[in-house]
Amino acid sequence: MRFKAPKGIQDILPPETSTWQHIEAQAREVFKTYGCREIRLSIIEPTDIFLRSIGETTDIVEKEMYTFQDKGGRSVTLRPEGTAGFVRAFIEHHLYNEPSPQRYYYMGPMFRYERPQAGRQRQFYQIGVEVLGVEDPMIDAEVISMLWALFKRLQIKDVTLEVTSIGCRQCRLDYKEALKDFLKDKLTFFCDDCKRRYDLNPLRVLDCKVEACIKGRQGSPSITGFLCRDCREHFKNVQYYLKLLSLPYNINPELVRGLDYYTRTVFEVKSHLLGAQNAVAAGGRYGNLVEEFGGLPTPAVGFAIGVERLLRLIEKPHAHEEGPELFFCSLGEKAQELSLILAEELRAQGLWVEISYDKPSLRSQMRRADRIRAKYVIVIGEDELKGQMVTIKDMQEKREFKVTLEAKEILKTIRQSQ
Ligand code: HAM
Numbered sequence: 001m002r003f004k005a006p007k008g009i010q011d012i013l014p015p016e017t018s019t020w021q022h023i024e025a026q027a028r029e030v031f032k033t034y035g036c037r038e039i040r041l042s043i044i045e046p047t048d049i050f051l052r053s054i055g056e057t058t059d060i061v062e063k064e065m066y067t068f069q070d071k072g073g074r075s076v077t078l079r080p081e082g083t084a085g086f087v088r089a090f091i092e093h094h095l096y097n098e099p100s101p102q103r104y105y106y107m108g109p110m111f112r113y114e115r116p117q118a119g120r121q122r123q124f125y126q127i128g129v130e131v132l133g134v135e136d137p138m139i140d141a142e143v144i145s146m147l148w149a150l151f152k153r154l155q156i157k158d159v160t161l162e163v164t165s166i167g168c169r170q171c172r173l174d175y176k177e178a179l180k181d182f183l184k185d186k187l188t189f190f191c192d193d194c195k196r197r198y199d200l201n202p203l204r205v206l207d208c209k210v211e212a213c214i215k216g217r218q219g220s221p222s223i224t225g226f227l228c229r230d231c232r233e234h235f236k237n238v239q240y241y242l243k244l245l246s247l248p249y250n251i252n253p254e255l256v257r258g259l260d261y262y263t264r265t266v267f268e269v270k271s272h273l274l275g276a277q278n279a280v281a282a283g284g285r286y287g288n289l290v291e292e293f294g295g296l297p298t299p300a301v302g303f304a305i306g307v308e309r310l311l312r313l314i315e316k317p318h319a320h321e322e323g324p325e326l327f328f329c330s331l332g333e334k335a336q337e338l339s340l341i342l343a344e345e346l347r348a349q350g351l352w353v354e355i356s357y358d359k360p361s362l363r364s365q366m367r368r369a370d371r372i373r374a375k376y377v378i379v380i381g382e383d384e385l386k387g388q389m390v391t392i393k394d395m396q397e398k399r400e401f402k403v404t405l406e407a408k409e410i411l412k413t414i415r416q417s418q
Contacts, residue, residue: 008114008122010308015321019311023154024107027127027305030150034142036103036129041085043109047075053084053289055260057201062193064112078111082128082304083261083286090132091295100133107307119277119309129283130302132290137234140265140285141241143301147269147281148247150305156313159280162252163242163267165235167227168287175226176202186216206256222253231264238265263287265301274309281305323373326414328355328380329365335380338405342378342390345407369395376414380405 005011012020028038047067054060066078079085086106089095095102107127114120131143144161151159167175179202183190187198191210198205205217227235242249249267257266266284274280283303290298326346328339336355343353354372356365362381369377379391384405392401392413399417403409 006122008116008120010121010123016311018321019314020307023307023310023314024127026153027105027107027150030146030153031105031129033149034103034146036105036131036146039086039089039104039106041079041082041089041106041108043079044076045079045085045088047077049084049088049293050077050080052292053087053259053261054081055201055204057197057204058258058260059207060112060258064114066111066113080112081110081259082106082108082126083130083259083289083302086128086130086302087286087289087293087295087300090130090290091293096132096290096295096298101139102132103129104131105129117277119274119306119312121308125307126304127307128302128304130300132298132300134301135287135299137237137265138241140238140301141245141247143283143303144242144249144267145245145247147283147303147305151269151281154310154314156280156310157315158273159269159271159313161247161249161267161269162255163238163249163265164224164251164253164255165227165231165238165264166223166257166262166266166284167231168263171223171226171228171231172203175221175223178221178226179203179205182220183217189213189216201260203256204260206254207258224251224253234264257282257284261286261289261292267303271309271313273313277309279306280309280313321373323375324352324354325374326351326353326376326378326410327369327372327374328353328378329362329369330356330380331360331362331382332385335382335385338385339378339380342405342407342410346411349407349411351411378410 050065051061060080065080067075070076105128108125109123110126111123113122116122129143129146131139183198183202183205187195190213191208194205194208194213205213255266255268262284264285264287268279269281270278271280272278281303285301287299290300328343330336330339339355343355346353356368358365358368366377375395377393377395379393384390388405389402390405390410392403392410394417401413403413
């Protein structure tokens with residue numbers, strides 16, 4: 001019987017893992033310069049938190065969640081995104097007592113039962129940032145700038161930043177009415193989901209991927225025309241600060257986010273190189289969520305990057321793998337035992353050391369050293385044992401050294417020859 005990973009779920013193997021490590025390391029460095037600290041969140045959450053935040057009429061909640069009952073009969077869900085769980089943790093651990101703004105980042109797998117295709121997996125990784133406690137539109141620009149700084153650091157090109165404002169609850173009340181009015185006579189052409197959403201949450205009709213619905217909603221009014229004075233002012237200032245930071249952006253009033261918790265600023269980073277699934281990162285404000293989860297009213301803004309999609313945009317994947325600094329070739333049991341001890345001593349000095357398990361031929365051991373791109377080979381054969389010496393072969397420079405059979409002598413010789 002041969003097992004396979006579930007459909008839409010990919011293992012991440014070396015050498016690609018080194019590119020992942022590179023991305024994660026750069027993200028940590030960049031986020032640190034903005035004062036963000038890492039938070040490691042639960043992967044399984046009570047199902048309710050997603051219903052209450054992402055929204056019961058969204059695709060994610062209606063169709064895509066991995067939800068099951070645990071052995072205690074509780075309904076739990078593999079997180080489809082990080083923000084809801086983050087807000088749960090923010091309140092549960094009283095993180096609001098930390099000095100404001102509270103800035104956090106997280107990295108890890110998310111799960112959505114979507115139809116797998118290029119750039120869309122059922123398990124995918126996000127790198128996310130959440131910043132809480134500030135209403136000032138300057139922080140929207142700062143958060144977007146953080147995302148942009150990471151993309152710049154990773155030398156990602158061919159991406160565009162789209163921004164809009166979807167207003168507050170109040171703006172949306174008027175907008176919903178206008179939208180319903182517009183959709184009213186076209187409703188018969190819409191899919192069953194949209195017919196249902198029309199009454200429950202008409203804004204979700206704008207997010208439907210069904211061809212007939214896309215056609216039917218063409219020419220619908222845009223939320224930007226319905227923003228209240230405060231939201232208009234907020235959005236104007238976000239743009240002012242984006243310009244101040246020379247961040248290139250387009251306003252896209254059609255930008256629809258697939259999650260209900262957003263208020264005011266929303267944004268996406270897209271790339272034409274990604275095909276149909278063209279969003280590599282997305283985010284926005286979620287001004288009501290902390291309160292809805294039982295906390296005090298707390299402004300919040302954040303984003304998440306889809307790591308698999310980011311990977312497709314990295315020009316030179318760091319896939320080139322290096323070999324060990326030292327490889328021990330030995331002949332006979334005694335020599336192999338010695339190489340085991342010496343390798344331990346040298347590893348304690350921080351060197352990457354491997355020993356050979358190919359017996360008995362020295363030649364096959366040398367061939368392996370070559371194949372794994374070892375920089376130096378240490379040979380312990382019969383002669384070496386007799387003379388209590390080792391031979392060090394510099395594989396790049398094709399030089400040889402003979403030193404006494406001691407870790408510190410080996411280390412010294414290598415350091416000097418570099
Ligand atoms: P989202 O737009 O649902 O936002 O996802 C963010 C990113 O995750 C997307 O832009 C995409 O790159 C990646 N992504 C989403 N679904 C998949 C998938 N099935 N396969 C591969 N990649 C995928 C959020 O999740 C929000 N929590 C972002 C946020 C944080 N907003 C405020 N704070």
